[in-house]
Every structure is written in structure tokens, then in C-alpha cells.
Amino acid sequence: MAAVVVKRVASSETIGPSSKRSRKSGGARRVLKSLVNERAVLLPEPRGSPPVWADKRQGLCSALPYYKGYQSGGYISGNVLMGSLLDGFPAERDLVDPNGVIIMNIGGGRDVAEGATSNTRERQRDQGCPLMLRGSLRALSKNQYIGIMVGEMSPLMPSKMPHAYNVLDWYFITDIWAEKDVNGFKFWKMKLEIVNPENEPWWVPAGTTVSPSPRPGDYEAPIQHCEVCRKPSKQIFSQTWTCLNYPCSAFFNLGDVKFADLKYSKKFLKERTTYIGKDPEVAGGAREFPPSLVPTLPTIAEGDAGTEKHLKQGLVCPRCFGCSPRSHWAGWFCDTPGCGFKFESTMRPIAISEIDNSTIRMSFENRKPKRHEGMVGISSSFSTEGYEVTVTPLLDLLNGEPNPKRAVGILAHFRPSGETRAALNGADDSFQDLHEHATKDDWMRLPVRHKGGKSEIITSHFAQNYGAQYKYVVSVASKSFSDAPDTVLRALLRMRWAGKQAIDHAEKSVKELEGNGKVEVAQSLEFSFVEFNELLALGYFEDDKINWHDDGEDTLGPTVATISLGSPSTMSFRPKLKGKDKKGNNSVFDLHLFHGDIVVMHGTDIHRCYEHRVIPHGKRRFALTSRHISLDKLDTDEDRRLAQELGAIPERALHPDFLTGPNQPTA
Numbered sequence: 171m172a173a174v175v176v177k178r179v180a181s182s183e184t185i186g187p188s189s190k191r192s193r194k195s196g197g198a199r200r201v202l203k204s205l206v207n208e209r210a211v212l213l214p215e216p217r218g219s220p221p222v223w224a225d226k227r228q229g230l231c232s233a234l235p236y237y238k239g240y241q242s243g244g245y246i247s248g249n250v251l252m253g254s255l256l257d258g259f260p261a262e263r264d265l266v267d268p269n270g271v272i273i274m275n276i277g278g279g280r281d282v283a284e285g286a287t288s289n290t291r292e293r294q295r296d297q298g299c300p301l302m303l304r305g306s307l308r309a310l311s312k313n314q315y316i317g318i319m320v321g322e323m324s325p326l327m328p329s330k331m332p333h334a335y336n337v338l339d340w341y342f343i344t345d346i347w348a349e350k351d352v353n354g355f356k357f358w359k360m361k362l363e364i365v366n367p368e369n370e371p372w373w374v375p376a377g378t379t380v381s382p383s384p385r386p387g388d389y390e391a392p393i394q395h396c397e398v399c400r401k402p403s404k405q406i407f408s409q410t411w412t413c414l415n416y417p418c419s420a421f422f423n424l425g426d427v428k429f430a431d432l433k434y435s436k437k438f439l440k441e442r443t444t445y446i447g448k449d450p451e452v453a454g455g456a457r458e459f460p461p462s463l464v465p466t467l468p469t470i471a472e473g474d475a476g477t478e479k480h481l482k483q484g485l486v487c488p489r490c491f492g493c494s495p496r497s498h499w500a501g502w503f504c505d506t507p508g509c510g511f512k513f514e515s516t517m518r519p520i521a522i523s524e525i526d527n528s529t530i531r532m533s534f535e536n537r538k539p540k541r542h543e544g545m546v547g548i549s550s551s552f553s554t555e556g557y558e559v560t561v562t563p564l565l566d567l568l569n570g571e572p573n574p575k576r577a578v579g580i581l582a583h584f585r586p587s588g589e590t591r592a593a594l595n596g597a598d599d600s601f602q603d604l605h606e607h608a609t610k611d612d613w614m615r616l617p618v619r620h621k622g623g624k625s626e627i628i629t630s631h632f633a634q635n636y637g638a639q640y641k642y643v644v645s646v647a648s649k650s651f652s653d654a655p656d657t658v659l660r661a662l663l664r665m666r667w668a669g670k671q672a673i674d675h676a677e678k679s680v681k682e683l684e685g686n687g688k689v690e691v692a693q694s695l696e697f698s699f700v701e702f703n704e705l706l707a708l709g710y711f712e713d714d715k716i717n718w719h720d721d722g723e724d725t726l727g728p729t730v731a732t733i734s735l736g737s738p739s740t741m742s743f744r745p746k747l748k749g750k751d752k753k754g755n756n757s758v759f760d761l762h763l764f765h766g767d768i769v770v771m772h773g774t775d776i777h778r779c780y781e782h783r784v785i786p787h788g789k790r791r792f793a794l795t796s797r798h799i800s801l802d803k804l805d806t807d808e809d810r811r812l813a814q815e816l817g818a819i820p821e822r823a824l825h826p827d828f829l830t831g832p833n834q835p836t837a
């Protein structure tokens with residue numbers, strides 16, 4: 171296998187709702203990181219290790235049912251807070267106490283100002299996230315158990331955190347209240363207590379012993395009623411009682427006490443509550459206590475085909491307790507270096523009738539594909555060897571505006587007849603072969619962003635490259651065509667055939683339009699086919715997709731062809747725009763792709779003007795895409811030699827019987 175370097179960065183999958191609030195500026199993040207690093211070297215090692223941990227956020231969020239907060243500090247499900255992560259700057263009086271108490275802000279610590287240090291940070295407005303507040307209030311009223319995690323950036327811990335993300339234990343909320351800072355800005359806080367007070371904290375420094383925790387009833391924070399609003403508030407500060415009922419005019423009236431001097435009272439901190447279980451109303455009839463913090467291995471239910479959405483969940487390794495996303499088609503492989511734990515998945519064939527029947531086709535065709543007439547030229551059709559083909563010119567764009575006449579390329583959409591798909595070694599056979607090859611050849615999800623770092627993001631689909639090495643969005647290794655499965659080689663030959671057919675037809679039809687003055691052919695568009703020497707195979711589970719990107723690497727020839735197998739999908743094109751106009755899914759041209767369809771994109775400048783994406787609708791889809799990697803554009807002689815070796819078509823594929831079915835390669 172040959173390693174290939176990263177070249178292009180595509181817009182990758184969206185993995186969770188984005189929260190602007192929690193995103194810290196690069197400068198502030200750097201300040202924070204250096205503060206944390208400085209502190210970390212001084213800290214002692216913890217006496218134990220976390221029950222579950224992760225070095226990457228995607229592993230953590232995909233593996234833990236109680237924490238899917240890809241971008242925010244808390245995870246809410248069904249309006250209830252299920253998990254929370256303490257990381258970065260804390261707020262005033264936040265604490266993690268070894269006797270089973272945590273006090274933290276709701277909706278994160280203080281905002282980070284550019285150039286800030288932990289002492290100079292100030293609130294710029296009332297703080298709090300209404301969703302988090304609502305989720306926390308509901309968790310309090312329903313007695314929800316909450317998984318608490320600590321990040322390596324949290325300065326609240328007395329020992330060095332062993333991993334980027336470390337699970338502490340199950341906690342539950344006992345109090346929620348509002349406070350007001352020196353500038354009058356309001357923020358919300360909560361107190362949590364550990365569900366099981368018998369559990370000793372693993373995170374206190376090695377060699378320390380923890381004094382026994384107080385028991386329920388040992389301490390009680392007194393309650394007073396406000397003279398103005400008549401509502402009760404606990405005395406939470408040692409210096410004074412104040413009304414904590416935020417709308418009241420006497421709210422947070424501290425008298426002579428300075429905000430900066432406030433301390434939580436001993437009684438409040440030592441007050442303990444017995445956890446009586448989650449409210450039966452939300453727990454399904456009986457009080458519910460938390461399960462193990464270590465989730466069980468994923469289960470493939472009876473009837474599952476193996477590519478259902480829920481099987482994309484990550485793994486908590488039963489050997490090392492590290493979290494890994496499901497990055498292998500073949501199953502769940504622990505990412506921890508040296509661990510080697512694997513849990514292989516089973517996958518059953520899916521009947522063609524299940525993924526591509528008339529009901530699915532009809533419901534799909536009811537969603538009318540977009541066609542922005544100003545952006546596309548006049549389509550023409552032809553039939554060839556069991557396929558109906560539609561060829562559509564794409565128009566040149568300058569700063570997003572179409573030149574109404576100049577064609578920069580063509581899109582050819584090949585739709586096979588049912589007979590063609592069902593023929594020996596046709597689309598139906600390929601589809602049934604591929605899920606096994608994807609397992610054998612270890613198709614994988616690869617990093618698209620922040621490679622190697624804790625915020626690394628991997629693609630939603632699984633990939634394997636065959637033939638010449640392709641400088642794809644991600645670092646991808648290539649398997650030679652001689653080691654490729656026959657199904658892959660047949661697809662390659664079929665795409666070569668389709669590429670040639672499409673270009674021959676396009677030359678005739680576009681030249682005819684040119685003759686009638688209806689179109690003008692861009693200089694960059696030549697009607698010659700350069701044989702493919704590469705094939706990128708992608709496997710999609712239910713709900714996977716490939717987001718907006720172009721295939722415009724400078725090492726590529728002018729033609730890209732894709733065979734689509736399995737779930738129907740929508741392929742969309744949008745003009746490449748700059749800045750804020752780029753946002754939104756402003757497709758100008760959609761193709762509905764069904765099982766067995768082939769799309770040929772011809773014309774390098776298509777990728778200068780447009781981006782495309784593909785969204786499948788179903789449980790399993792494969793896309794096999796072929797390109798020509800221009801050897802003379804590769805960097806070194808060694809790269810060229812390798813590309814030639816990997817991309818050579820093996821003898822067996824040139825045998826006349828190899829591609830049985832309607833389409834002999836017409837080389």
C-alpha cells in the first residue's frame with residue numbers, strides 16, 4: 171500500500187449542531203492552551219485512572235450515549251441534560267470537590283476575550299444558554315443522572331488529566347440558582363452531587379487520602395423567605411443570605427459584601443442528598459438508576475443489515491476504556507496505540523428490491539430535482555447498450571454569474587434498464603459483492619480536518635482507493651488494480667466505456683448547438699477521453715453523505731465518472747461563490763441517482779465553477795468513482811513509477827469474457 175499526502179480540503183460532513191457561543195477565537199484558545207500547559211507540568215499524577223476516556227472529541231461523542239456535545243459543553247436529549255464537559259476557563263467559585271460535589275456554570279464558563287488571561291476575563295453580557303438552562307432545570311426536576319467529563323484544559327482538577335477527555339462519574343443536580351457579577355451581568359449556576367457517594371475519586375493526586383464525605387442530614391443550608399417576593403432561597407454564601415429569585419427586585423442584593431469576596435458556605439457545600447433514582451415518569455414506570463459508565467458493545471439487532479445508522483456509533487474499548495469512532499467498515503477497532511481490540515461486525519446482503527422498488531422510486535421522484543435554467547445548457551438524450559443517457563452542458567461562471575452560452579463541461583447521466591442491472595456482473599451483482607470487499611479491503615473513514623489532533627474530524631463515508639494514488643481530500647492509501655476485486659475492475663471498465671460514449675455524444679450534440687449559435691464551447695473543453703487509471707470506492711451507511719466539494723485537483727484529467735449502487739441519492743451542483751454567499755445549499759442542478767446509474771463529468775473547468783455533493787437516502791450505498799491521474803503532473807519520478815504500477819490493468823481483466831454483460835469495453 172502506498173501512502174498519499176493530503177492536498178485538498180473539502181467541506182466535510184456536519185457532525186453536530188454548531189454553537190457560535192462555545193467557539194473560542196484562535197488567539198484566546200492559544201492563551202488558554204499555554205496556561206494549561208504551564209499548569210500541567212506542575213501537577214501531580216492522579217491516583218487512579220478514568221473509567222472511560224478519549225483523546226479525540228469525535229470518539230467521545232460517538233461512543234458515549236450520555237455525551238454527544240460535539241461543540242458545546244453540555245449534551246441535551248429530550249430537553250434533559252444528560253452529560254456535561256468541564257473544560258477551559260471555569261467561572262467564579264466553580265469547583266470539583268473530592269467529597270462528591272461539583273459546582274459549575276450552566277452553559278459554560280466565562281466568555282473568552284481576545285488576549286485574555288484567566289484573571290482578566292470579564293463577562294460582556296448576561297450569560298447562559300436558554301437550552302442548557304431548560305435542560306438543567308428539567309434534569310433537576312426529573313432527577314436525571316448526568317455523566318460528567320473533564321477536559322485536559324480544565325484548571326479545576328488537582329492532578330494532571332491523563333487524556334484530552336476524562337469521565338469522572340455519574341452526578342445529579344441538587345440546586346440551580348442565578349448570580350449577578352460586579353457589572354450586573356447575570357449567570358446561572360448549579361450544584362451537582364455524586365450519585366454513588368461510595369465511589370472514590372480516581373482523580374485526586376497519587377498518595378492522597380480523601381476524608382469521608384458528610385452524610386445526608388449531617389449539614390443543612392438554612393432557608394429564608396425574601397421580604398419582597400416572599401419566595402424561599404437557601405443561604406448559599408458564608409457571608410450573607412440573599413434572595414436568589416432572579417426577577418425579584420431584591421435579587422442578589424449583597425449589602426456590604428463584595429462580589430469578589432463571596433464564598434459558598436460550609437453548610438451548603440457539605441449538604442448531601444440521597445439519590446433516589448430517575449423520576450418514574452421519564453424512566454418508564456419505575457425509578458431508574460444509572461447503568462455502567464462503560465457502555466456495552468454495540469449490538470446488531472435481528473433484522474439489521476449491518477449498515478444502519480445506529481451501527482455508526484463508536485466504541486468504548488472493554489480492554490483499555492478508550493473511546494473510538496467506528497472508522498472501519500469491518501467493525502469496531504480500538505484506536506488506542508498498542509491496544510488492538512477489535513469487534514468485527516456482521517453484514518447481511520440487502521435485497522435490491524428493498525433499496526430500489528417502485529415505491530421508493532416514486533417517493534423519490536416526487537421531490538423534483540432542481541434545474542436552474544440559466545445555469546445549464548440544453549440537454550440531449552440518446553440510448554446505448556442498455557442505458558438511456560442524458561447529456562447536459564454546464565455553463566461557465568464568472569464570480570457566480572453564468573455566461574449564458576459558454577459550456578465549460580458536460581454532465582452525462584446513464585440510466586440502465588432493469589435488464590441491464592440484473593445481467594451477469596451488472597449493477598445488482600456488484601452491489602451484492604461490494605459489502606464483503608469493503609470488509610476484506612478494510613474501507614475506512616479518514617481524517618478531513620485537524621488530523622491527529624483532539625478535534626480531528628473523519629469523513630462520514632468509508633473509503634478505499636484502487637489503482638494510481640489519488641491526492642484525495644484525505645490521506646488515503648491505494649491498492650493496485652492487480653490486487654483489486656474483479657467487481658472493482660469491471661466497474662472501471664464500464665466507466666471507461668461510459669466516459670468514451672458520453673464524450674463522443676457530447677461532441678456531436680454540443681457542436682450542433684454551437685453550429686446553431688446556441689452554445690459556445692469554452693477553450694478549455696476538449697472532446698477527447700483520457701483513460702482512467704484510478705478508482706475511489708466509497709461506502710455509505712444510512713444517513714451518510716459527501717458534502718460540497720469539487721474534484722478539481724491539478725493532477726487530474728478532464729473526466730470523472732461515478733457508478734452509483736444501492737440507495738437512491740441526490741447529486742447536486744452549486745456555483746462556487748466567495749464569502750458569505752457561499753453559505754446555504756443553493757443547488758442549481760440536481761440529479762436523482764438510482765441503483766446502477768453512471769454519471770460522467772467532463773471538463774476540468776466544471777470544478778473551477780461548481781461544487782457538488784451527494785446525499786443518499788437509504789441503508790447502504792456504494793459510489794465507485796474513476797479518474798485519470800496525469801503522470802506528468804506528479805511530483806517525482808518515484809510517484810510516476812508507482813502510479814503506473816498501481817494503475818496497470820491486470821491481464822485477467824483484459825480477457826474478452828471478463829466483462830460479461832451488455833457492455834464490452836470498446837477500447
Ligand SMILES: O=C(O)CCC(=O)C(=O)O
Pocket residue numbers: 706708716721732734782784792793795
Ligand atoms: O458518492 C458519489 O456519488 C460521489 C462521490 C464523489 O463526489 C467523489 O468521490 O468525489
Ligand SMILES: [Fe+2]
Pocket residue numbers: 719720721782
Ligand atoms: Fe466528487
